Amino acid sequence: xxxxxxxxxxxxxxxxxxxxxxxxxxxxxxxxxxxxxxxxxxxxxxxxxxxxxxxxxxxxxxxxxxxxxxxxxxxxxxxxxxxxxxxxxxxxxxxxxxxxxxxxxxxxxxxxxxxxxxxxxxxxxxxxxxxxxxxxxxxxxxxxxxxxxxxxxxxxxxxxxxxxxxxxxxxxxxxxxxxxxxxxxxxxxxxxxxxxxxxxxxxxxxxxxxxxxxxxxxxxxxxxxxxxxxxxxxxxxxxxxxxxxxxxxxxxxxxxxxxxxxxxxxxxxxxxxxxxxxxxxxxxxxxxxxxxxxxxxxxxxx
Ligand code: EPU
Numbered sequence: 001x002x003x004x005x006x007x008x009x010x011x012x013x014x015x016x017x018x019x020x021x022x023x024x025x026x027x028x029x030x031x032x033x034x035x036x037x038x039x040x041x042x043x044x045x046x047x048x049x050x051x052x053x054x055x056x057x058x059x060x061x062x063x064x065x066x067x068x069x070x071x072x073x074x075x076x077x078x079x080x081x082x083x084x085x086x087x088x089x090x091x092x093x094x095x096x097x098x099x100x101x102x103x104x105x106x107x108x109x110x111x112x113x114x115x116x117x118x119x120x121x122x123x124x125x126x127x128x129x130x131x132x133x134x135x136x137x138x139x140x141x142x143x144x145x146x147x148x149x150x151x152x153x154x155x156x157x158x159x160x161x162x163x164x165x166x167x168x169x170x171x172x173x174x175x176x177x178x179x180x181x182x183x184x185x186x187x188x189x190x191x192x193x194x195x196x197x198x199x200x201x202x203x204x205x206x207x208x209x210x211x212x213x214x215x216x217x218x219x220x221x222x223x224x225x226x227x228x229x230x231x232x233x234x235x236x237x238x239x240x241x242x243x244x245x246x247x248x249x250x251x252x253x254x255x256x257x258x259x260x261x262x263x264x265x266x267x268x269x270x271x272x273x274x275x276x277x278x279x280x281x282x283x284x285x286x287x288x289x290x291x292x293x294x295x296x297x298x299x300x301x302x
Pocket of ligand 1: 228235237
């Protein structure tokens with residue numbers, strides 16, 4: 001979608017919103033898949049209510065983009081614009097055991113920064129690409145931990161009220177790869193309470209997680225992490241592997257040879273290829289195991 005109305009474009013500048021016309025979303029996602037639309041980069045959280053009022057009044061649909069690392073975007077010209085926060089400097093401020101983090105902060109860099117200040121707990125998420133906001137909205141987790149356990153407060157833009165709100169940690173439910181946020185709520189900032197731990201000890205944990213990840217996941221390839229959630233008591237990756245589906249391809253969309261729940265873009269895969277591969281694998285798992293796998297990856301299909 002292209003915003004051409006000069007009156008609307010002029011208002012963006014007043015709101016400190018940077019319009020980047022005709023962005024190819026394949027360049028902004030870890031899968032390297034996605035069509036074209038206008039990108040609106042937001043420098044000031046407080047401008048969101050006015051920005052959304054403006055978009056609503058002009059019937060411009062929108063989506064919120066974090067780090068693009070758990071996302072499959074449709075092909076071609078997309079029917080909505082994309083909103084993304086500009087990362088402020090600094091993006092993490094520490095106050096005792098509390099880390100005040102902007103949603104646009106890089107997850108890995110935030111974990112390392114806290115570690116250097118003897119704050120741990122988040123070691124399991126090292127190596128997970130994306131922003132803190134993205135990790136928060138889906139309650140990212142790995143190696144027995146999840147970000148939700150450390151959340152004390154969240155500032156967000158509520159899609160329903162079109163207002164900025166602050167929620168206490170106990171007002172939010174964090175479950176396995178799921179939260180009580182609405183799909184189109186936008187995370188703005190979070191306060192995490194992290195346990196004190198000596199840097200050396202945290203570093204040891206980080207090294208162990210990095211090693212486990214390197215040995216079992218296709219880190220050098222374009223992917224969105226795990227495609228499916230694990231069904232209760234089972235492993236999607238193991239089931240897909242047992243069916244002999246590693247290497248199964250539709251165009252350049254391919255089930256990873258290293259981890260069967262990672263689907264990689266081995267060249268110039270389209271969203272259509274990837275969606276067909278997802279449907280094919282889901283159908284085969286359903287047929288053999290009687291289990292309907294639920295997407296973990298977020299799909300923005302036009
Ligand atoms: N397995 C296979 N073949 C495969 C993949 C896995 O047999 O191709 C077996 C493994 O040997 C293991 C079991 O399946 O016995 C579980 O595998 P793994 O330890 O790799 O964990 P997972 O359940 O596949 C989950 C998360 C990952 C997270 C790891 C580590 C989900 C959907 N995935 O994977 O998260 O990194 O645990 O904690 O919950 C993600 O969210 O995108 C993600 C990658």
